[in-house]
Every structure is written in structure tokens, then in C-alpha cells.
Amino acid sequence: MSQAALHVRDLCFSHGNSFSLSVPSLTVEPAERVALIGPSGCGKTTLLHLIAGILTPQFGEIEVLGQRVDGLADSARRSFRARRIGLVFQEFELLDYLTADENLALPFRLISQAPNQEEMSGRVQNIASRLGLQGLLGRRPAQLSQGEKQRVALGRALVTGPGLVLGDEPTGNLDPDNARRAINLLHEQAAAERAAVLVVTHDYSLLDRFDRIIEFDGLREVSE
Amino acid sequence: MRSAWGLAWLRIRRHPVSTAILVLCLGLTIALPWTGRVLVADYRTELLIRAADTPLVLGERGDRFDVVLSALYFRNGRTSFIPFPATDRFGAEAPGVVVPISARAAAQGAPLVGTTLEYFEQRGLRISTGDFPVYAGEVVLGATLAHTLELGVGDSLFSDVTELYDLAVPPALKMRVCGVLAPSDGADDGAAFVDLTTCWVLEGFAHGHDDPAEIDPEYVLGGDETGLVISDALLAYQEITFENLADFHDHGDPERLPLTALLYWPASEKDGTLVRTRVNQRGNYQMLRPVEVVDELLAYVLRVKQLMDGLSWVLGTVTLALGALVYALSSRLRDAEFRTLRRMGCPPSFVMRLVVGEVLAVFLCAVIFAAVTTYTVRAALGDLTGWLR
Numbered sequence: 001m002s003q004a005a006l007h008v009r010d011l012c013f014s015h016g017n018s019f020s021l022s023v024p025s026l027t028v029e030p031a032e033r034v035a036l037i038g039p040s041g042c043g044k045t046t047l048l049h050l051i052a053g054i055l056t057p058q059f060g061e062i063e064v065l066g067q068r069v070d071g072l073a074d075s076a077r078r079s080f081r082a083r084r085i086g087l088v089f090q091e092f093e094l095l096d097y098l099t100a101d102e103n104l105a106l107p108f109r110l111i112s113q114a115p116n117q118e119e120m121s122g123r124v125q126n127i128a129s130r131l132g133l134q135g136l137l138g139r140r141p142a143q144l145s146q147g148e149k150q151r152v153a154l155g156r157a158l159v160t161g162p163g164l165v166l167g168d169e170p171t172g173n174l175d176p177d178n179a180r181r182a183i184n185l186l187h188e189q190a191a192a193e194r195a196a197v198l199v200v201t202h203d204y205s206l207l208d209r210f211d212r213i214i215e216f217d218g219l220r221e222v223s224e
Numbered sequence: 225m226r227s228a229w230g231l232a233w234l235r236i237r238r239h240p241v242s243t244a245i246l247v248l249c250l251g252l253t254i255a256l257p258w259t260g261r262v263l264v265a266d267y268r269t270e271l272l273i274r275a276a277d278t279p280l281v282l283g284e285r286g287d288r289f290d291v292v293l294s295a296l297y298f299r300n301g302r303t304s305f306i307p308f309p310a311t312d313r314f315g316a317e318a319p320g321v322v323v324p325i326s327a328r329a330a331a332q333g334a335p336l337v338g339t340t341l342e343y344f345e346q347r348g349l350r351i352s353t354g355d356f357p358v359y360a361g362e363v364v365l366g367a368t369l370a371h372t373l374e375l376g377v378g379d380s381l382f383s384d385v386t387e388l389y390d391l392a393v394p395p396a397l398k399m400r401v402c403g404v405l406a407p408s409d410g411a412d413d414g415a416a417f418v419d420l421t422t423c424w425v426l427e428g429f430a431h432g433h434d435d436p437a438e439i440d441p442e443y444v445l446g447g448d449e450t451g452l453v454i455s456d457a458l459l460a461y462q463e464i465t466f467e468n469l470a471d472f473h474d475h476g477d478p479e480r481l482p483l484t485a486l487l488y489w490p491a492s493e494k495d496g497t498l499v500r501t502r503v504n505q506r507g508n509y510q511m512l513r514p515v516e517v518v519d520e521l522l523a524y525v526l527r528v529k530q531l532m533d534g535l536s537w538v539l540g541t542v543t544l545a546l547g548a549l550v551y552a553l554s555s556r557l558r559d560a561e562f563r564t565l566r567r568m569g570c571p572p573s574f575v576m577r578l579v580v581g582e583v584l585a586v587f588l589c590a591v592i593f594a595a596v597t598t599y600t601v602r603a604a605l606g607d608l609t610g611w612l613r
Contacts, residue, residue, distance in 0.1 A: 054567055075571060082569025093564040097238035109227035110570040140238070 005196030011060030038216030044200040053077035065163040086157030086165040090172040101137035147178040167199035232581030251593030253543040257536035275514035282486040295485035298327035298335035308481035320490040338423030354403025360421040361464025362402040368413040398463040
């Protein structure tokens with residue numbers, strides 16, 4: 001059993017005749033910060049979805065935090081994702097009818113054995129204070145700036161204490177200053193939770209903030 | 225499980241306008257047939273209770289609905305005519321209680337009913353304050369009417385003049401309120417009751433004035449020992465008081481004194497059947513069983529209700545189809561939200577519960593809205609048989 005946060009081996013995924021993805025090997029250590037770069041359409045997002053268990057590979061192994069996710073049943077995969085993997089999206093994808101604190105607490109609604117109300121509230125307050133969101137908790141997404149929305153999205157990804165955080169161009173909608181601030185926050189908070197971070201990005205100015213950069217070479221293989 | 229319902233409730237709360245519009249549309253669709261059903265049921269009950277309380281009605285030959293509705297609900301009582309002496313003639317051959325009704329006059333918009341004290345006894349009407357009318361010029365008010373007109377014992381009630389341009393019709397008569405009836409939840413609550421003489425005064429069949437022997441000769445235009453011709457300048461009394469009560473009289477044939485109907489409570493069912501058969505065979509009047517007439521009337525009402533029910537079904541189907549369309553379109557708009565939830569690890573059943581929870585909450589709110597609307601309309605309409613008067 002591997003101790004890595006993420007271990008991918010001989011992964012193959014194809015979608016019809018037009019798209020195929022092959023990843024011979026990819027490993028991310030606990031608390032490691034890894035950037036995934038490559039041209040548009042090369043399959044970076046697909047790889048993140050395979051790792052998160054949103055998609056299922058035809059061949060290969062995906063092991064997240066010691067758990068083989070590729071062989072899990074749908075429901076078990078969803079449950080594992082909700083509990084152990086944090087996801088941050090380019091469009092933030094906050095629910096517009098929830099306030100910031102309700103968006104932060106949303107992952108608890110999706111897991112079957114959620115902590116009690118007091119503990120949940122404590123976790124939300126804790127993550128909100130770490131991300132500087134205390135004064136914004138009662139606001140809905142429409143009342144937040146882009147940077148504030150991204151901080152809420154980061155908090156939502158981290159609030160359950162995941163071992164692996166996956167980011168799909170999380171700074172794509174932010175200006176350079178806010179993008180750097182968001183990446184710094186992601187790294188700080190992930191480090192506090194001892195979570196590994198794997199981020200797809202096109203923003204090369206942020207690459208110095210990562211421990212390791214993986215260039216995704218076409219649709220074929222991963223070169224480290 | 226609770227999380228999906230909770231999320232559904234949060235979404236509804238945060239979209240109050242669209243939710244309110246949906247609740248309003250659905251609520252009105254539910255309220256329309258519901259209100260119709262409740263009102264028809266109430267109306268039926270009210271009509272049948274009063275009809276069942278009045279075994280038989282004697283009236284002029286003609287429209288049976290007019291006879292029964294005027295005798296029971298004092299509606300349009302001028303259409304039926306029974307001469308006053310018929311009361312005694314009919315009473316002599318009909319064992320039981322015979323009560324004359326004259327529902328030809330009105331006072332301040334309410335029916336003014338002339339009858340005898342037996343009427344109150346047969347209907348089980350009790351006095352709340354004051355007393356029943358014993359003398360001409362006294363009036364007892366139904367509870368609702370007294371409340372509406374804000375009148376009590378000692379106040380005055382004026383009769384309505386129905387023929388403003390007919391100089392032969394007497395002017396309005398001032399009547400003294402001698403009592404107020406306790407509420408009875410029936411047509412009596414909205415009526416005023418006087419004795420028969422007062423009704424005839426109102427219709428010009430009786431009047432009161434100074435003794436001709438004491439009249440100023442200026443007003444005497446002519447005459448002989450059989451009678452005097454007096455000038456119109458001598459006004460008849462416009463109020464019946466204890467002082468002038470004795471001066472009221474009628475000059476005509478008692479057969480001209482009008483009644484609307486006779487209510488008949490037979491001593492036994494057999495007596496009722498015998499008298500009814502006899503009267504109907506004789507043919508100059510008709511004797512009706514109000515329950516049968518009201519049932520016939522309700523059959524028309526129920527036919528209209530069936531039509532309304534049919535329309536409600538069509539309306540309901542259209543509303544539900546539109547509601548489904550709204551949710552289908554809103555689901556498309558919410559694709560991103562559902563995708564996010566799925567990506568975060570929520571099962572498809574969670575999204576299903578979220579949508580179903582919203583639909584159920586809207587439906588529940590609509591049902592509550594419909595219930596409140598129905599019972600508000602019911603309370604606002606109050607006496608459903610009021611339109612019959």
C-alpha cells in the first residue's frame with residue numbers, strides 16, 4: 001500500500017474515437033504542491049476528473065490516500081470524493097442562493113456521516129477566519145468580488161479536511177494579484193491540513209509557488 | 225436525507241418572488257374548485273335545513289320556486305298573493321299550526337316581514353333584547369340586521385318606499401324597534417319582523433288619521449252620512465304610536481288584504497298529506513313541500529357546479545403543465561448547480577430530493593394558501609342564502 005497522496009499507474013482513458021488519454025505514472029506526495037501545465041485540450045481536466053472519480057478509466061490504477069478509487073462502485077467513489085478530496089474550479093461554482101457560510105458548509109450536506117452542528121459550525125468559522133472571510137459570511141455570491149468568491153471556493157474545498165486538493169485553473173478568473181494571493185492561500189491552508197495540492201494552470205507566473213511542475217505532453221504521457 | 229430538504233428550503237426562501245408567483249398560481253388553481261365545493265356544500269346545507277324545518281307552504285298558483293323562496297327567504301314576496309281571510313279558512317280544515325307571511329315590504333334594504341307570534345315559536349327564534357312585536361308600528365330585528373344597521377331597542381326603523389313616483393303609495397313609515405332576535409344562522413337574521421297590520425299600512429291598505437268628526441272643516445271637500453271626502457292636504461300619520469294606534473283602520477274588503485304565503489306545520493304527517501292533496505286538487509292555490517322544491521333548485525346549482533368542476537380540471541391541468549414547464553426550464557438553468565453538486569460527490573438521488581423537496585414545499589404552501597383563501601371567502605360571504613332575499 002502506497003503512502004503517496006496520489007499514485008497513478010498505466011492509466012488509459014478514451015472517449016469515443018476522438019479522444020484518448022494515457023498516463024504511465026504520476027505520484028504526488030502528502031503535502032506536496034504540484035502544478036500541471038500543458039496546452040488546451042490535452043486532457044488535464046480529464047485527468048483531474050479521473051483522479052477525483054468523476055470519470056472512470058478503462059485501464060490502469062488510481063490510488064488516492066491509500067484507496068484505489070478506480071475499482072470503487074459509483075456510490076463509494078462519490079462518498080470518498082466528498083470526504084477526502086477537495087475540488088476548486090475556475091468558475092468557483094458557488095451556489096448562488098447560499099450565503100458564503102452556507103457555501104462553506106455545503107460539503108457537510110453531501111457526506112453521510114457529517115459531524116454534529118457545533119463541530120461543523122466550528123470548522124466553518126475556523127476556515128473562514130483563516131481565509132479572512134469573517135465579515136462576508138452572510139453575503140451571497142452576487143455580493144462578493146471575484147477574489148472573495150475564490151476564497152469561499154477554497155474554503156469549501158478545504159472545510160472537510162481533505163487529504164488531496166484538486167484545482168482546475170482556480171485562478172483563471174482572477175487578476176494577477178488576486179491569483180497569487182489565492183494560490184498562496186491555497187498552499188497555506190492545504191499545508192495546515194497536510195493536504196497535497198494538484199493544480200491545473202495556464203498561469204506560468206504562478207509556477208514558482210509550486211514544489212513541482214508537471215508538463216502534460218500532448219495526450220500521451222506525463223513528464224516530470 | 226435532511227440536507228437535501230434543507231437545501232431545497234433555503235433555495236425557496238432565497239427566491240421569494242418566483243416562489244410566491246408559483247404558489248399563487250397553484251394555490252388559486254386549488255382554491256377555485258375547493259371554494260366552489262365548500263360553498264355549494266354550505267349553501268346546500270343552509271337551504272335544506274330551513275326547507276326541512278318548514279313542512280308545507282301554501283301559495284298562489286304559479287312558479288313554485290318563487291312561492292317557496294319568498295315564504296322561506298322573503299325573496300320577491302310580491303309575486304305571490306293570498307288573501308288574509310284564507311288563513312282562517314285554511315286553518316279550519318288543516319290540523320296543526322298555520323302561520324301567515326307577508327314579505328312584500330322592505331326597510332332600509334332588508335326584507336320587512338309581516339307575521340304573527342306563532343312564527344317565532346315555530347322557528348324557535350329567541351329574543352336577545354327587548355320583546356316580540358305585539359302592536360302595529362313595532363318591529364323586531366334579526367341579529368345580523370340589527371348589527372349592520374347599528375340599531376337597538378328604542379331606535380327607529382324606516383320602511384322603504386318602492387314606488388317613488390306613485391302618489392297613491394304611502395310615504396315611509398317610522399317604526400319603533402321593540403326587540404332584537406338572537407342569532408339563528410338563517411334568513412331570519414337578516415330580516416325585520418312586524419305584525420300584519422303594519423304591513424298593510426305600508427301597502428296603503430290601512431292608514432291612520434284624526435277622527436273625521438274633529439277634522440278642520442277646511443279639509444272636508446264633501447260627503448254624506450256614509451262617508452266624507454277629505455282633502456289630500458290632510459296627511460295620514462307617518463308613525464304608529466300608542467296614542468294614535470286606535471286611529472288606524474282599513475276601509476276595504478278584507479279579501480284584498482295581501483299575504484305572500486301560509487306556512488303550515490301539520491299536526492301529523494298524515495294530516496299534511498291529506499291537506500296537501502286536498503288543496504292541490506282544488507286547484508286555486510298550491511301546497512308545496514319546500515324540501516322537494518329546494519332539492520330541485522339544488523339540482524340546477526349542482527349542474528352548474530359540475531360545469532365549474534370540469535373547467536377547474538382543465539385549468540388545473542394547464543397550470544400543472546405550465547408548472548412542469550417552469551421546473552423543466554429552471555432545471556436547464558440549474559445545470560451548473562447540479563453539475564457542481566455531482567462533482568462534489570453528491571449522489572443523483574440528492575439532486576432528485578432537492579428538486580422534489582422544492583416542488584413539495586411549493587405545493588404545500590399552495591395548499592395552505594388555497595385553504596386560507598377558501599375559508600376567508602367562506603367567512604367573507606357569510607350568509608350564503610342572502611342573495612335569495
